[in-house]
Amino acid sequence: MPIIFDKKVAIVTGAGNGLGKAHALALAERGARVVVNDLGGDVHGDGGSLSPAQQVVEEIIAAGGEAFANGANVADYEQVQQMVADTMERWGSVDILINNAGILRDKSFSKMPIEDFRLVLEVHLMGSVNCSKAVWDIMKEQNYGRIMMTTSSSGLYGNFGQANYGAAKMGVVGLMNTLCLEGAKYNIRINALAPVAGTRMTEGLIPEEAFALLSPASVSTGVMFLVSEDAPSKVILGAGAGSFARAIIVETAGAHLSPEELSPENLAEIFPEVDNREGTDEPSAGFEQTVKFVNLANE
Numbered sequence: 001m002p003i004i005f006d007k008k009v010a011i012v013t014g015a016g017n018g019l020g021k022a023h024a025l026a027l028a029e030r031g032a033r034v035v036v037n038d039l040g041g042d043v044h045g046d047g048g049s050l051s052p053a054q055q056v057v058e059e060i061i062a063a064g065g066e067a068f069a070n071g072a073n074v075a076d077y078e079q080v081q082q083m084v085a086d087t088m089e090r091w092g093s094v095d096i097l098i099n100n101a102g103i104l105r106d107k108s109f110s111k112m113p114i115e116d117f118r119l120v121l122e123v124h125l126m127g128s129v130n131c132s133k134a135v136w137d138i139m140k141e142q143n144y145g146r147i148m149m150t151t152s153s154s155g156l157y158g159n160f161g162q163a164n165y166g167a168a169k170m171g172v173v174g175l176m177n178t179l180c181l182e183g184a185k186y187n188i189r190i191n192a193l194a195p196v197a198g199t200r201m202t203e204g205l206i207p208e209e210a211f212a213l214l215s216p217a218s219v220s221t222g223v224m225f226l227v228s229e230d231a232p233s234k235v236i237l238g239a240g241a242g243s244f245a246r247a248i249i250v251e252t253a254g255a256h257l258s259p260e261e262l263s264p265e266n267l268a269e270i271f272p273e274v275d276n277r278e279g280t281d282e283p284s285a286g287f288e289q290t291v292k293f294v295n296l297a298n299e
Contacts, residue, residue: 070086150169196240257270
């Protein structure tokens with residue numbers, strides 16, 4: 001079945017450039033009405049202008065689509081609420097939210113000012129919280145919603161000089177994991193994208209040859225799937241250069257120490273068994289770990 005978004009209303013944050021722009025254009029091409037949100041600052045979060053968002057809107061309208069620009073700072077909940085209110089007044093619903101806005105303040109942890117750590121968390125993590133919170137009750141009421149978080153390999157696996165960015169990007173995975181449980185009965189599905197693309201945020205970090213392969217549009221293919229009507233939920237999808245992979249958080253089967261055996265020395269001794277990757281599983285919720293540990297203790 002073709003994936004289309006006729007008359008669906010989508011908010012895309014950070015959509016003035018790069019990945020967000022590609023997502024907004026792809027949604028519009030498939031029939032969505034799009035709110036192109038962008039503060040218009042540089043990659044470090046400095047400055048601001050509605051021009052980049054407006055240019056994307058003009059491109060969508062020229063192609064026969066519907067869109068309007070919005071300059072809300074996703075780290076400011078009041079501005080986000082106003083963006084959602086304006087969207088509801090204009091189109092009457094919010095069906096899709098793509099949390100894409102982000103900044104970089106890269107430095108090694110020892111040299112990183114705490115203000116830079118906090119700001120990156122505010123934009124990436126709290127920005128995703130603010131936008132998701134602002135549309136949550138709307139989606140519950142209409143019994144439909146698709147939300148995409150933007151995570152990163154830096155959060156999933158680590159990357160030197162990006163402690164702030166990595167912490168924020170792993171934080172949105174935790175947000176997804178709980179929201180997908182709370183939203184399930186309201187037909188709200190939440191997924192996360194771990195993209196790699198040639199954008200102004202990665203320019204100079206990726207070799208020129210690879211940069212050319214990593215088009216934002218190729219990543220947006222994955223996004224269209226993740227926010228479609230038949231989308232899965234709680235999926236972390238890696239995407240780049242036309243390739244896709246799923247990242248999965250699993251837990252080993254584990255090993256047990258009886259009360260009389262409990263000591264760090266004994267744990268060190270059985271750690272190879274604790275670390276044994278055979279029999280790993282993917283818990284669907286946190287309580288499953290509790291049940292597993294109780295069952296191991298009762299064996």
